[in-house]
Amino acid sequence: MHRSRLRGSAPELSEYRLYRQGDDPRQLDWKLLARSDRAYIRLAEDRSLLATWFVVDASASMAFPEPSHGKWSVACSLTLGLASVALGAGDPVSLLVGHPSPPPRNAPRSRRGTLNEMAATLRAVVPGGSTALAPLVADARPGARVVIVSDFLGDEEGTRTAAAALVAAHCDVHAIHVIAREELEPAARSIRAVDPEDPGVVRPFDDTLRDRYTARFAAWRDGIAVAWRHAGATFTPVTTADDVALAVRRVIGASSGATAGAI
Amino acid sequence: MTLLAPGWLIVAAVASLAVAALHLIAWRTPRREVLPTARFVPDDPARRAARTVLLSDVGLLALRVGILLLAGLALARPGFDTARRGTGLVVAIDATVDSAAVSGVLAMLPRADRTAYVVFDTMSTVASDSGAVLVGLSRSGAPVSSLSVGLLAATREALRLEQDVESVGLVLVSPLSVASLDGATTSVRALWPDSIHVVRVARRAGTVPGPVSLPDDGDDPIVAGARLASANRLLSGPITLVRDTAVVPDARALVVWPRISGDAASRVDGVLAGTTAAVGHFLRLPDAGGPGRVIARWIDGTPAAREVQQNDGCTRRVYFDVPDEGDFTLTPAFQRLLAVLLQPCTGDAIAHQLAADSVVRALASSPLGDSPVVAAADTPGANRLAAVLMGLAIAALLVEWIARRRGGATLLAEQSA
Numbered sequence: 001m002h003r004s005r006l007r008g009s010a011p012e013l014s015e016y017r018l019y020r021q022g023d024d025p026r027q028l029d030w031k032l033l034a035r036s037d038r039a040y041i042r043l044a045e046d047r048s049l050l051a052t053w054f055v056v057d058a059s060a061s062m063a064f065p066e067p068s069h070g071k072w073s074v075a076c077s078l079t080l081g082l083a084s085v086a087l088g089a090g091d092p093v094s095l096l097v098g099h100p101s102p103p104p105r106n107a108p109r110s111r112r113g114t115l116n117e118m119a120a121t122l123r124a125v126v127p128g129g130s131t132a133l134a135p136l137v138a139d140a141r142p143g144a145r146v147v148i149v150s151d152f153l154g155d156e157e158g159t160r161t162a163a164a165a166l167v168a169a170h171c172d173v174h175a176i177h178v179i180a181r182e183e184l185e186p187a188a189r190s191i192r193a194v195d196p197e198d199p200g201v202v203r204p205f206d207d208t209l210r211d212r213y214t215a216r217f218a219a220w221r222d223g224i225a226v227a228w229r230h231a232g233a234t235f236t237p238v239t240t241a242d243d244v245a246l247a248v249r250r251v252i253g254a255s256s257g258a259t260a261g262a263i
Numbered sequence: 264m265t266l267l268a269p270g271w272l273i274v275a276a277v278a279s280l281a282v283a284a285l286h287l288i289a290w291r292t293p294r295r296e297v298l299p300t301a302r303f304v305p306d307d308p309a310r311r312a313a314r315t316v317l318l319s320d321v322g323l324l325a326l327r328v329g330i331l332l333l334a335g336l337a338l339a340r341p342g343f344d345t346a347r348r349g350t351g352l353v354v355a356i357d358a359t360v361d362s363a364a365v366s367g368v369l370a371m372l373p374r375a376d377r378t379a380y381v382v383f384d385t386m387s388t389v390a391s392d393s394g395a396v397l398v399g400l401s402r403s404g405a406p407v408s409s410l411s412v413g414l415l416a417a418t419r420e421a422l423r424l425e426q427d428v429e430s431v432g433l434v435l436v437s438p439l440s441v442a443s444l445d446g447a448t449t450s451v452r453a454l455w456p457d458s459i460h461v462v463r464v465a466r467r468a469g470t471v472p473g474p475v476s477l478p479d480d481g482d483d484p485i486v487a488g489a490r491l492a493s494a495n496r497l498l499s500g501p502i503t504l505v506r507d508t509a510v511v512p513d514a515r516a517l518v519v520w521p522r523i524s525g526d527a528a529s530r531v532d533g534v535l536a537g538t539t540a541a542v543g544h545f546l547r548l549p550d551a552g553g554p555g556r557v558i559a560r561w562i563d564g565t566p567a568a569r570e571v572q573q574n575d576g577c578t579r580r581v582y583f584d585v586p587d588e589g590d591f592t593l594t595p596a597f598q599r600l601l602a603v604l605l606q607p608c609t610g611d612a613i614a615h616q617l618a619a620d621s622v623v624r625a626l627a628s629s630p631l632g633d634s635p636v637v638a639a640a641d642t643p644g645a646n647r648l649a650a651v652l653m654g655l656a657i658a659a660l661l662v663e664w665i666a667r668r669r670g671g672a673t674l675l676a677e678q679s680a
Contacts, residue, residue: 060299061299064297064298064299065297066297151299153299153300153302180299182298183298183299183300186298189293190293191293191294191295191296191298192292192293192294192295192296193296193297193298193301193304194295194296194297194298194301195298195299195301195302196297196299197299198302201301201302202295202301203301203302203304203305203306204293204304204307205298205301205304206293209304209305209307212305213300213303213304213305216303216305217300217303220303
């Protein structure tokens, strides 16, 4: 359960207000009227359910590094961790996987076994190919919560545009940027770096290029962080070296500052 | 193992070192690795100087070195003939040499594990030791020898010794007279590929130019003149002079000089023989007109003496005499004329000339120049081994070519990917 945007007549008392013409007489507090000889109505916060859509990037870049598929493993752990929190609050969850052969999607649900189903679905996915996330993000219902777990090395701009549209439609959008430690600090040897999603990109790489690579990559990360936040989403970078539980808390903490409400 | 041409192995080793050095400095293409953030790598040129020197394509290097060494070993013609050991020596001794000189030469010969002696004149005999050599020399009476016969026999013995020893040397002991050379000597010499150690020694006594045999007639002016010429060393035999044509001995070189009776009238005439001319009182005899070479003429050109060559000598007939009175035969001009008329037969004269030093040097030097002796003869086993090694080298070359093509194709695929 999470706080609703509207105030209603729920049993839990929130505050008193003088009766005004037009208020529902059934909300009059008769005991207070008897004590104070003044008419007050009882106000309380309404409760509602917020569907949470998890859009998980399963492109080839998420399979890095080989053979552990560290980024995909962290993405799955974060997704399941956040889904567990959402289900614990009673919110239904749904899983959308960005993959050339995506698993069937379901409507958000909160029944027992939903988390296990999500885990089984994610275990069956082998990252590969290159699939745009923007269409998946756009499928989310207005007013829902959307959690995007990706390395944003694909259609980052398109995805961000779709997310901005959701924010405008009163959705909570949370972007989690998954980064591999090996991407931050490549190995100290001469290689020909190949982009798994764009085989035409083959760059020779050695120690002489390390500083320039690091600077360019950091500038890009900073840039997309600013852009996502400017689009109205929360943006949380998580590396494969981070503790997943702490990362989940960071994400929740980042989202708790949002005006849409807290989990 | 013996190598017929070890130089090829050295060449192969040097070439292998060069190939290894090239592999150390060869350009290498870095390995491809997946990096999703490759787009952030600056697109700089790919070439970098390696900080460490590493061998590239170790397998290919080993293959190439193996090819070179196999080819070098095949060209070096290895042999595993373990039966041959030691050195051999063949000593060819001319039977016309002085025995005393031969003894000294045999004592100074280099020591060898196996020694064979060949004594030759116009035939050859193989002697077992130096003692048998001296016996053979003592039995030979031939005045001249044949180097062709001697070299042929010595070469045959040397080839026989080569079956048992690693190297064979050849020594020739001979006076090396011109008569011992013939038209086949050069060809026979070429049968032995190495140089020959030539030891020139003196002729045996008796084979040198012999005495002039003259009649015992003290009143004969021709005989007196001949004796004077012989005493003055103008004559060199062997030569036999007969004045009484009734008795013609069997001699190698015979001069038949008929004696004319003293009542015959003489006249002043001149006789020319070669570059010698003698003018004085002569008793002229008519020229019989027989065969033979004219060796002296009268001033009017008619023959005054003829020489007929025979198998082992010659016969000269003189068609004049001199009066008994006077000392014409003692004059220097007639002495020179006697030296021509009483010289040895043409073959004998040449026979006793010694061969020139240039001929001796040519005989001694190797027909292949100064190249070292080919110690081990070609054997079928060595040929087969060389063929097998070269076949392996060619097969390895084919494998290397295939490996190189595959490596190039892989690299091309990676570059176009």
